[in-house]
Amino acid sequence: MGSASREVRGRFQVSLNTIKVVMIKSRFKHVSVRNSAEEIAFYDASATEKYACDRSFMELLRRQLKLNLWEFPAKCERHSIQ
DSSP states (O other), X not given: OHHHHHHHHHHXXXXXXXXXXXXXXXXXXXXXXHHXXXXXXXXXXXXXXXXXXXXXXXXXXXXHHHHHHHHOHHXXXXXXXX
């Protein structure tokens, strides 16, 4: 039982670390858009930047939802996650 609980805590820690990495990437994307706003407007790249930001944000949401559903198994039965 001890090794099983360590394995679960290990997977939980890996999930938290992954979410931290994704959060850092999202923050970096936000800062890069703020710093490059003039160039984005000049080159009319708003659609491209919006797509990249949305993709980064959706990855963060997906991973956090997976972690939350993993923490609370009762919710897992009501929702399906890929």
